Each structure stands twice: as C-alpha cells, then as structure tokens.
Amino acid sequence: MSPLTLTTEGDRFVVVTRHFDAPPKHVYRAHVEPEVIAQWILGPDGWSMPVCINEARPGGRIRYEWTDGNGNGFYLTGEFIELVPFTKLVHIERMHLPDPTPDNHIVTTFEKDGEGTLLTMRMTLPDTATREAMLATGMADGMEMSYERFERLLAEMFAAK
Amino acid sequence: MLASDATFAALADPTRRAILTRLARGEATVTELAAPFDMSQPAVSRHLKVLEAAGLISRRIVGSTRPCRLEMGGLDNLEEWLAVMRATFEANYRRLDSLLATMHSPIPPHTHPYKDPLP
Numbered sequence: 001m002s003p004l005t006l007t008t009e010g011d012r013f014v015v016v017t018r019h020f021d022a023p024p025k026h027v028y029r030a031h032v033e034p035e036v037i038a039q040w041i042l043g044p045d046g047w048s049m050p051v052c053i054n055e056a057r058p059g060g061r062i063r064y065e066w067t068d069g070n071g072n073g074f075y076l077t078g079e080f081i082e083l084v085p086f087t088k089l090v091h092i093e094r095m096h097l098p099d100p101t102p103d104n105h106i107v108t109t110f111e112k113d114g115e116g117t118l119l120t121m122r123m124t125l126p127d128t129a130t131r132e133a134m135l136a137t138g139m140a141d142g143m144e145m146s147y148e149r150f151e152r153l154l155a156e157m158f159a160a161k
Numbered sequence: 162m163l164a165s166d167a168t169f170a171a172l173a174d175p176t177r178r179a180i181l182t183r184l185a186r187g188e189a190t191v192t193e194l195a196a197p198f199d200m201s202q203p204a205v206s207r208h209l210k211v212l213e214a215a216g217l218i219s220r221r222i223v224g225s226t227r228p229c230r231l232e233m234g235g236l237d238n239l240e241e242w243l244a245v246m247r248a249t250f251e252a253n254y255r256r257l258d259s260l261l262a263t264m265h266s267p268i269p270p271h272t273h274p275y276k277d278p279l280p
Contacts, residue, residue: 004247004250004251004254006243006246006247006250008239008243014243014246016250018250018254020254020257020258020261021258021261021262022261022262022264026261026264027257027261029264030257030260030261030264036260036264039256039260040253040254040256040257040260041253042252042253042256043249043252043253044248044249044252045252126242128238128239131238131239131241131242132238134242134245135238135241135242135245
C-alpha cells in the first residue's frame with residue numbers, strides 16, 4: 001500500500017500527505033535546497049530539471065524548468081511568502097504551458113511523525129481548463145484514457161448509485 | 162463530482178453506458194451500435210441524441226451514414242488529472258526517500274548557494 005494520500009477538499013483544494021523515514025529538518029531541506037530539489041521533483045521517468053532556482057526567503061523567486069529530452073518541456077515560476085524553518089513553507093507558483101496557469105497557493109507543513117516526518121501539502125485545485133493544459137504537457141503520456149480505464153471510470157462513477 | 166448534471170443524467174441509463182463502452186473501442190455506426198441490443202435503430206438514435214447533447218459523443222457524415230465517436234472531453238478531466246498527480250507525486254517522493262537516506266549533515270538554510278538567474 002502506498003503511504004501517499006491525495007484527496008480533494010471540496011471543489012477548491014487538493015491535499016497531499018506522505019510519511020518519510022527522515023526527520024523534518026531533512027525533509028524541509030529537500031524542499032528548499034536547489035541542488036536537492038533538482039534531483040527529485042521530476043515527474044515521470046526520463047524527465048529532468050536542468051534549471052532550478054529556489055531562493056528560500058520571503059519574496060524569494062522560484063523557477064523550475066523541466067525537459068523530457070525529446071523536445072517536450074515546460075517551466076514553473078513562483079515566489080515564497082513565508083518560511084518557518086523545518087516546519088512550514090508557504091509559496092505561490094504557476095506553470096507556464098507556455099501561457100501561465102492561475103496562481104496556485106501552496107502551504108507545505110513538516111510535522112514530526114514518530115521517528116520520521118508527516119508532510120502535508122495543501123494546494124489550490126486547478127480549474128478544468130488548467131487541468132487540461134497540465135494533462136497536455138506530456139507528463140500524462142502513457143496514461144491516455146484506455147478502454148479499460150474508461151470501463152473502470154464508469155464503474156466507479158456508478159458504484160455508489 | 163465527476164461530471165455535470167446533464168452528463169450524469171445521460172450516463173444514468175445502462176444502455177447509454179453500454180453504447181459509450183462500445184464507442185471506447187472505436188467509431189461505430191447506428192447499425193453497428195444497434196446490433197448487440199434488442200432495440201430498433203430509431204430507439205438507439207434517441208439514445209445517441211441524448212449522448213450527443215451531453216457532449217459525450219460526436220457524429221460525422223460519411224455518405225449516407227453518421228458514425229459516432231466518443232468525446233472524452235464530455236467527462237470532466239478531474240479524475241484523470243488526479244491520477245496523473247498521484248503518479249507524479251509518488252514517483253517524486255520515492256526518489257526523495259532515496260535522497261533522504263543519504264542526508265546526514267544538515268546545513269543551516271541561510272548558507273544555501275543559489276544559482277544565478279537565467280539570462
């Protein structure tokens with residue numbers, strides 16, 4: 001079973017939680033040090049982040065650029081709003097696909113969870129058009145609506161009826 | 162909620178869901194769609210009108226036939242987006258697990274070197 005949860009909260013928010021077997025200090029660092037970020041915020045296999053700017057201070061700039069090595073790519077810009085070392089990050093980000101998506105306000109918290117860390121990320125749920133643009137980045141390749149997925153989707157939709 | 166009320170109402174009928182499932186395999190004509198059902202072509206055509214109005218299918222004209230195809234845009238893309246996000250976060254966090262296992266000496270955050278801005 002995956003320790004990741006990703007759920008919608010109403011029709012405005014998405015909440016992600018994940019446990020890590022490392023102290024909050026280390027998980028926090030992995031979210032603010034560019035050298036570390038560029039090694040893990042990558043998406044599907046084969047994608048890389050050749051540019052990673054992450055100025056971890058209030059007002060600091062964020063810029064991540066991704067490429068799949070086959071001519072597909074996009075970038076993200078943002079600004080930090082609040083940083084509570086090893087505890088909490090608040091930032092705004094937008095993806096450029098290439099038109100900028102609406103600003104996404106993201107609160108990330110790092111809580112001690114036994115010997116490890118509970119990461120909670122609360123972000124804005126993008127609207128339908130933004131989701132469509134994100135799905136078209138190429139990150140969704142290989143996840144097209146197959147016949148099997150469509151049948152399962154219909155079954156799920158009516159399971160509660 | 163996955164779909165609008167109109168879409169959901171169109172999907173509430175089992176025959177219409179069966180028609181959509183058939184169309185997920187590829188384009189089909191009314192005759193082809195009517196074949197597996199004990200139903201007249203006019204009856205199938207009425208279902209197709211409902212599905213078309215809900216934006217779940219589209220039809221084009223080829224000679225004397227009007228083949229139908231599935232329009233996935235008729236379904237809200239939320240489920241697909243969530244699935245992609247889940248897969249993306251999972252892949253990222255697995256990489257992070259491996260990195261965290263190698264991190265032993267915390268560096269004070271104010272000493273982080275920043276890369277130069279882009280030209």
